[in-house]
Amino acid sequence: MKVLVAGGAGYIGSVTTQLLCDEGHEVCVFDNGERGHRAAVDERAAFVQGDLRRADEIRGAMMEFSPDAVMHFAAYIEVGESMKQPVPFFRNNVSGGLNLLEAVLEAGVSKIIFSSTCAVYGTPERVPMDESLPRRPESVYGESKLMFERMLEWAETIHGIEPVFLRYFNAAGATEKFGEAHEPETHLIPLVLQVPLGRRDKIFIFGDDYDTPDGTCIRDYIHIRDLARAHLLALNPGTRGAFNLGNGSGYSVREVIETARAVTGHPVPAEVRPRRPGDCVRLVADASRARRELGWTPEHPGLQSIVADAWNWHRAHPEGYGDCD
Numbered sequence: 001m002k003v004l005v006a007g008g009a010g011y012i013g014s015v016t017t018q019l020l021c022d023e024g025h026e027v028c029v030f031d032n033g034e035r036g037h038r039a040a041v042d043e044r045a046a047f048v049q050g051d052l053r054r055a056d057e058i059r060g061a062m063m064e065f066s067p068d069a070v071m072h073f074a075a076y077i078e079v080g081e082s083m084k085q086p087v088p089f090f091r092n093n094v095s096g097g098l099n100l101l102e103a104v105l106e107a108g109v110s111k112i113i114f115s116s117t118c119a120v121y122g123t124p125e126r127v128p129m130d131e132s133l134p135r136r137p138e139s140v141y142g143e144s145k146l147m148f149e150r151m152l153e154w155a156e157t158i159h160g161i162e163p164v165f166l167r168y169f170n171a172a173g174a175t176e177k178f179g180e181a182h183e184p185e186t187h188l189i190p191l192v193l194q195v196p197l198g199r200r201d202k203i204f205i206f207g208d209d210y211d212t213p214d215g216t217c218i219r220d221y222i223h224i225r226d227l228a229r230a231h232l233l234a235l236n237p238g239t240r241g242a243f244n245l246g247n248g249s250g251y252s253v254r255e256v257i258e259t260a261r262a263v264t265g266h267p268v269p270a271e272v273r274p275r276r277p278g279d280c281v282r283l284v285a286d287a288s289r290a291r292r293e294l295g296w297t298p299e300h301p302g303l304q305s306i307v308a309d310a311w312n313w314h315r316a317h318p319e320g321y322g323d324c325d
């Protein structure tokens with residue numbers, strides 16, 4: 001298939017592009033390079049530098065490439081930043097998304113696979129979390145993702161497109177070629193690994209007084225290879241709707257740090273700091289629907305292998321992609 005990957009120079013988009021190319025799909029990455037890296041675009045894919053907030057740029061790329069399907073990763077992603085700067089988030093994630101949707105409809109593409117998030121649920125009423133939970137985001141980031149889900153739902157009703165919402169839990173890990181290089185980095189696993197890399201002295205634990213066995217927050221870390229595979233499965237005709245993507249196992253912040261110690265052989269000093277505003281105590285996926293309807297089974301569910309893959313990539317790329325953006 002011909003697949004246009006918006007945001008394909010970023011962390012999850014780069015690995016998905018790699019897997020699409022491995023499977024023989026023809027890929028065009030559309031990315032403005034603001035938060036991604038040219039070096040993260042698989043050399044087998046075409047690359048168009050463009051910004052979703054410029055309707056003509058995405059329309060031009062869509063018309064020129066004429067894809068069978070679109071994958072939409074391009075967004076601002078950091079919850080804390082969204083609570084300080086809501087307007088740029090809505091501008092990018094909602095208005096940029098709308099430009100993409102308009103171009104999709106104009107080009108007659110029916111399949112769009114959207115990178116959504118467990119943040120659309122807000123604090124869950126129950127854990128593990130399935131797709132029937134109410135969507136009540138508690139951040140601008142989550143709200144912006146929900147707004148785009150709703151736009152796609154209306155486009156499905158009115159225009160008959162086939163939207164797929166893949167609601168990721170915590171993306172982690174790497175392939176040999178591509179890994180996580182956000183600037184600034186806020187995610188736990190790459191930050192922990194910066195300690196053995198000699199780039200920071202210690203890791204801060206944001207709160208150890210939560211109602212969990214060791215007092216620290218629990219997350220469901222999912223390997224990006226598994227996330228990328230879900231995108232390929234979602235290309236199947238007829239697949240539509242929302243799918244939670246996680247392993248269904250929760251690990252605490254302390255368990256992640258312990259795992260990093262075991263993987264790297266470094267003592268990784270840790271210091272407890274106050275809670276980070278907006279953190280939920282426990283987010284764990286019930287991904288039964290993805291297993292049942294996509295035929296998706298995570299192949300790298302163990303935290304140890306997720307952290308080991310991230311560590312191998314960071315060791316090989318201590319400066320990330322080295323483009324210092």
Ligand SMILES: NC(=O)c1ccc[n+]([C@@H]2O[C@H](COP(=O)([O-])OP(=O)(O)OC[C@H]3O[C@@H](n4cnc5c(N)ncnc54)[C@H](O)[C@@H]3O)[C@@H](O)[C@H]2O)c1
Binds near residue numbers: 074
């Ligand atoms: N990383 C996670 O744990 C996680 C969890 C849940 C959902 N998600 C979602 O997955 C998607 C990918 O996340 P990621 O970690 O790979 O993020 P990322 O920042 O690494 O990648 C996003 C890419 O989109 C590009 N981009 C952003 N705005 C753009 C625009 N207006 N026009 C063109 N390109 C633009 C950036 O340059 C970057 O290459 C995001 O939509 C994010 O909300 C991520």
Ligand SMILES: O=c1ccn([C@@H]2O[C@H](COP(=O)(O)OP(=O)(O)O[C@H]3O[C@H](CO)[C@H](O)[C@H](O)[C@H]3O)[C@@H](O)[C@H]2O)c(=O)[nH]1
Binds near residue numbers: 077079188
């Ligand atoms: O230096 C750090 C960094 C993180 N944490 C803790 O580690 C856990 C995981 O934090 P991350 O920042 O790695 O991930 P989040 O769960 O906050 O964020 C994830 O889920 C969000 C939605 O809730 C967004 O989708 C986001 O992009 C995605 O990575 C949290 O309890 C956080 O407080 C620390 O203790 N120290």
